[in-house]
Each structure stands twice: as C-alpha cells, then as structure tokens.
Amino acid sequence: MDNFPQTLTSKLTDLETPVLVLDRDRMDQNIQKMRSNLARFSVNFRPHVKTNKSIDVVKNMLGDTSGAITVSTLKEAEYFSAHGFKDILYAVGIIPSKFDHVIRVRQAGTKLIVVLDSLEIAQALGDKAKQARTSFDVMIEIDCDGHRSGVDPESASLIEIGKALVAGGQNLIGVMTHAGNSYNCRSIDAIKKMAMQERDAAVRCANRLRDAGIACPTVSVGSTPTAMLADNLDGVTEVRAGVFVFEDLVMAGLGVCGAEDIALSVLTTVIGHQKEKGWIITDAGWMAMSRDRGTSKQPVDQGYGLVCDLNGELLSDVLVVDANQEHGVIAHRSGDPAKTPDLPIGTMLRILPNHACATSAQHAQYHVVHRDSFDILAVWARFRGW
Ligand SMILES: Cc1ncc(COP(=O)(O)O)c(C=O)c1O
Structure with a gap:
C-alpha cells in the first residue's frame, strides 16, 4: 500500500508531520x-x-x-x-x-x-x-x-x-x-x-x-x-x-521568482536540539525533502531547504543544513549557535524545497491551505511510479 492517507483534519496544527503543504494563493x-x-x-x-x-x-x-x-x-x-x-x-x-x-x-x-x-x-x-x-x-x-x-x-x-x-x-x-x-x-x-x-x-x-x-x-x-x-x-x-x-529555491536562486512565491512546503515538527552546536532537529529529513541539492551549484546554497514559521513566513537565514533519512538538522546560515532561533520541541515549521518536482515526489498528497491560514481547504492526491 502506497500510504495511509491522513484523515481530513481541519488545521495544519492537527497534522502528524512531515506532510506536504500547498499554498493555493x-x-x-x-x-x-x-x-x-x-x-x-x-x-x-x-x-x-x-x-x-x-x-x-x-x-x-x-x-x-x-x-x-x-x-x-x-x-x-x-x-x-x-x-x-x-x-x-x-x-x-x-x-x-x-x-x-x-x-x-x-x-x-x-x-x-x-x-x-x-x-x-x-x-x-x-x-x-x-x-x-x-x-x-x-x-x-x-x-x-x-x-x-x-x-x-x-x-x-x-x-x-x-x-x-x-x-x-x-x-x-x-x-x-x-x-x-x-x-x-x-x-x-x-x-x-x-x-x-x-x-x-x-x-x-x-x-x-x-x-x-x-x-x-x-x-x-x-x-x-x-x-x-x-x-x-x-x-x-x-x-x-x-x-x-x-516554484522552488532553485528558481528563486535564478531570479525567476522570489522565495516568497514558493507555494510548496514541507510541514515539520521540532523533535530535539544540540544546543552547543546550534542545531534544531526536526522530523523532515531527506525522505520528506528529497535528496535534491539543486541550490548547491548556485551562488547561495540553501542546504536542504529554507525554514519558515507555521504561517509560511521565512525565518531570516535559517536553513536545513543537513538531512538524514528522517531527521532534518536546522541551523543559522552563519553556523553561529547564538544566532539559532529558540524553537522548543513541538514547534511546527514549514520548509521551502530546493526542487519542487523532487520534494513533491516524496509525498502522496497535498494539504491545501490559503496563505497565512492553518485551515486545510482540501487534500489533493498525487500519484507516483511508472
Ligand atoms: C521536455 C521538458 N519540457 C518542459 C519541461 C518543463 O521545465 P520546467 O519544469 O523548468 O518548467 C521539462 C522539465 O524537465 C522537460 O523535461
């Protein structure tokens, strides 16, 4: 079986992460x-x-x-x-x-x-x-x-x-x-x-x-x-x-769009910290984001994705610096632990992808929301395989 679709809950905050979110606006x-x-x-x-x-x-x-x-x-x-x-x-x-x-x-x-x-x-x-x-x-x-x-x-x-x-x-x-x-x-x-x-x-x-x-x-x-x-x-x-x-971070890196135009994000939850390293650990690793590192060849490398708050607003210079299969590692771009934001366990975040085709391919459905809203308008299925 491809997956067990989550039942239609009314809000992003009710979802078990990681899941794919689509901003319809x-x-x-x-x-x-x-x-x-x-x-x-x-x-x-x-x-x-x-x-x-x-x-x-x-x-x-x-x-x-x-x-x-x-x-x-x-x-x-x-x-x-x-x-x-x-x-x-x-x-x-x-x-x-x-x-x-x-x-x-x-x-x-x-x-x-x-x-x-x-x-x-x-x-x-x-x-x-x-x-x-x-x-x-x-x-x-x-x-x-x-x-x-x-x-x-x-x-x-x-x-x-x-x-x-x-x-x-x-x-x-x-x-x-x-x-x-x-x-x-x-x-x-x-x-x-x-x-x-x-x-x-x-x-x-x-x-x-x-x-x-x-x-x-x-x-x-x-x-x-x-x-x-x-x-x-x-x-x-x-x-x-x-x-x-x-749109995605590769397109934003080319100047074809802005990061604020990216409609796709992966909703994730903070599961722990390595405070001395300035790391925040989440449940969105490369299985949720994909292995695509398209921005690594661009002047600004966005790691495995740029971090936004639950509303989809970018946190300044905070990115997924590394990814294991089911762990994402978030840190400040500078590597300075003092600059890592204080995000307690349980905090929900949205990660903008390098490559929308690759990230969406990791998921079976889109949770569709309006900009700046947690209310889920619809769950749209997508298919995989050949
Ligand atoms: C043959 C062909 N046409 C069109 C496209 C669309 O390109 P883009 O996703 O950059 O819009 C692709 C993308 O890989 C392609 O392979």
Missing part, C-alpha cells in the same frame, strides 16, 4: 503570472504536469481537461487520459518496449504524442505502426543547448528522421526542445539569451524540415526560466513549463 498567483507572461505571445500553453502529478492542480491551471499537457511518464499519460485529457505530449524519448503502452493509451481516444531523436527509433515506430495497423503522432526532439537528448539542429539526421516518419505513415506533429541548461544560468541576461537560443534552434529545425518538403506545424519549446524570460517567441507555436506552478 501562491500557486494561483504563479499560474496567473505564467499565463499573463505568455499572453504577450501568440503561443499555446502545454504545461508540463510532472511537477504536480495531480488532476486537482492541473484543473486549477487549465480550468478543464480540454487543453494540451506534457507528461514525463506513460503512467502520467494514462492517469491524465483517464481524467479526460485528450492531447498529451509524452516528452521523454520513446523506445520500442513502450510502443504497446502508447497504443493502449491512444485506444482510449487520447492523442498521445511521442518524441524521438534517432532514425533507428523512427524506423522501429514505422514497423510497429505497420504491424499494429495504426499510426503514431510524433515530435522530433531537438538539442538546443547540449543539455541531454535531441538531434543537433544542423544535422542531416533531422531531415532523415522527418522523411522516415512521413514515409512510414506517421503524423509528424513538429519539433520540440527543452533548454535544460537554463537552470545553470547565472544572470537574467543569460536566461534571456538561453530563451533565444531555444527558440532559434526549434524554429530553425522547423524551417529546415519545411524546406525539405516536410510539414512541421508545431514548434514547441519550454522550461520555466526561458518561458518566463523570453522576449521573442516568433515562430514558436507552443510553450511548455512545469515547475512554475509551485
């Missing part, structure tokens, strides 16, 4: 910010739902299930298809062992788009389509920044893959790219340049395919930093972004 504000930002351009929004893995969060983002979404696993595709989504991009390279799973999801009436970046897979998909008497919706993945997968925008293989897909009877939806290196940028200007690089690569590939006589209707780009800071999306038809919905 901050989330709604983040959604609004992304939407009004993208409204400057003529693009569709295809949010990445891997961050939240929750139909309740996605319905808040899109209103209903008629829109397009991006997923990172076929289980996500299945789940969101079962909840009514009909236009889903599975944005992790497809492999033959998953073709049957894709067909099963498509049989439910969902347009499930797969991505690939090699002739080998394009041909294998063609063989499968012939054998199963079907066709697939496909996007070619482009490597815009050397981050991970994708074809080089100038490579001959782009056209070879496009031709193989068309010859095999597949529906070539277009090209997609993800500027994952935007997470390593060190200035707003660098993110803006990365956004341009992401756009240029995707549009260049779409035009190369078109010049070769291959239709390429969709040009899909996106990461939260580039989606928030792009100045020009000419030629782009859709934008994907995921972590923006909650």
Whole structure:
C-alpha cells in the first residue's frame, strides 16, 4: 500500500508531520503570472504536469481537461487520459518496449504524442505502426543547448528522421526542445539569451524540415526560466513549463521568482536540539525533502531547504543544513549557535524545497491551505511510479 492517507483534519496544527503543504494563493498567483507572461505571445500553453502529478492542480491551471499537457511518464499519460485529457505530449524519448503502452493509451481516444531523436527509433515506430495497423503522432526532439537528448539542429539526421516518419505513415506533429541548461544560468541576461537560443534552434529545425518538403506545424519549446524570460517567441507555436506552478529555491536562486512565491512546503515538527552546536532537529529529513541539492551549484546554497514559521513566513537565514533519512538538522546560515532561533520541541515549521518536482515526489498528497491560514481547504492526491 502506497500510504495511509491522513484523515481530513481541519488545521495544519492537527497534522502528524512531515506532510506536504500547498499554498493555493501562491500557486494561483504563479499560474496567473505564467499565463499573463505568455499572453504577450501568440503561443499555446502545454504545461508540463510532472511537477504536480495531480488532476486537482492541473484543473486549477487549465480550468478543464480540454487543453494540451506534457507528461514525463506513460503512467502520467494514462492517469491524465483517464481524467479526460485528450492531447498529451509524452516528452521523454520513446523506445520500442513502450510502443504497446502508447497504443493502449491512444485506444482510449487520447492523442498521445511521442518524441524521438534517432532514425533507428523512427524506423522501429514505422514497423510497429505497420504491424499494429495504426499510426503514431510524433515530435522530433531537438538539442538546443547540449543539455541531454535531441538531434543537433544542423544535422542531416533531422531531415532523415522527418522523411522516415512521413514515409512510414506517421503524423509528424513538429519539433520540440527543452533548454535544460537554463537552470545553470547565472544572470537574467543569460536566461534571456538561453530563451533565444531555444527558440532559434526549434524554429530553425522547423524551417529546415519545411524546406525539405516536410510539414512541421508545431514548434514547441519550454522550461520555466526561458518561458518566463523570453522576449521573442516568433515562430514558436507552443510553450511548455512545469515547475512554475509551485516554484522552488532553485528558481528563486535564478531570479525567476522570489522565495516568497514558493507555494510548496514541507510541514515539520521540532523533535530535539544540540544546543552547543546550534542545531534544531526536526522530523523532515531527506525522505520528506528529497535528496535534491539543486541550490548547491548556485551562488547561495540553501542546504536542504529554507525554514519558515507555521504561517509560511521565512525565518531570516535559517536553513536545513543537513538531512538524514528522517531527521532534518536546522541551523543559522552563519553556523553561529547564538544566532539559532529558540524553537522548543513541538514547534511546527514549514520548509521551502530546493526542487519542487523532487520534494513533491516524496509525498502522496497535498494539504491545501490559503496563505497565512492553518485551515486545510482540501487534500489533493498525487500519484507516483511508472
Ligand atoms: C521536455 C521538458 N519540457 C518542459 C519541461 C518543463 O521545465 P520546467 O519544469 O523548468 O518548467 C521539462 C522539465 O524537465 C522537460 O523535461
């Protein structure tokens, strides 16, 4: 059994910790910010739902299930298809062992788009389509920044893959790219340049395919930093972004949001002290926070998370400096024990995460509250696994 969901108690203060808390007002504000930002351009929004893995969060983002979404696993595709989504991009390279799973999801009436970046897979998909008497919706993945997968925008293989897909009877939806290196940028200007690089690569590939006589209707780009800071999306038809919905300390470190925008936190309780060391021990270790130390590569390392009081207000320069499986160690950034706040055993705190996708993945549900309120509005389930 995945977990024993806590019964719906009325207040955060009634909960057994650690648990995941979602500030609905901050989330709604983040959604609004992304939407009004993208409204400057003529693009569709295809949010990445891997961050939240929750139909309740996605319905808040899109209103209903008629829109397009991006997923990172076929289980996500299945789940969101079962909840009514009909236009889903599975944005992790497809492999033959998953073709049957894709067909099963498509049989439910969902347009499930797969991505690939090699002739080998394009041909294998063609063989499968012939054998199963079907066709697939496909996007070619482009490597815009050397981050991970994708074809080089100038490579001959782009056209070879496009031709193989068309010859095999597949529906070539277009090209997609993800500027994952935007997470390593060190200035707003660098993110803006990365956004341009992401756009240029995707549009260049779409035009190369078109010049070769291959239709390429969709040009899909996106990461939260580039989606928030792009100045020009000419030629782009859709934008994907995921972590923006909650935001996190990595995004705050990049300057994409402020720590006060982060909607997700882990509620924890003080279980002890090592006063001479200036440590406060809590029940939120890395199982509750995740092992993600994304801010360790940034100019300001936030440890395993920044500490807020129960209201979600940041304590000045207090962070989770270390984490064992079920123990968190909180201290002042300076390491000076005299500066560690006096927080008796039983004090409840909220920890802002480095990486919202990773921290939420440690939990089975969101306890939803309004900003500055302990009242629990709802408990939203999220799912795990593949
Ligand atoms: C293919 C793809 N598209 C979009 C995104 C969304 O990026 P972010 O979470 O920065 O918004 C991701 C994130 O990993 C991704 O892998």
